[in-house]
Amino acid sequence: MAHTPELPDRYVCTDCHAVYAGSVTHDDGLYHYSAPDECAACGSASFVPFDQYVNHEVA
Numbered sequence: 001m002a003h004t005p006e007l008p009d010r011y012v013c014t015d016c017h018a019v020y021a022g023s024v025t026h027d028d029g030l031y032h033y034s035a036p037d038e039c040a041a042c043g044s045a046s047f048v049p050f051d052q053y054v055n056h057e058v059a
């Protein structure tokens with residue numbers, strides 16, 4: 001079995017760079033994380049996973 005991290009994913013708004021924890025749903029014994037529907041700060045619906053955001057900023 002693959003190891004599955006239990007920390008929730010985080011997502012970054014591509015417009016204002018606010019960071020959100022992923023929304024969690026529990027289905028069939030598995031946890032699923034997804035980005036918010038829209039940014040509470042600026043209303044954007046564009047998010048990137050935090051890891052990709054960090055890699056992008058560093059590169």
Ligand SMILES: [Zn+2]
Pocket residue numbers: 013014015016017018039040041042043044
């Ligand atoms: Zn935003």
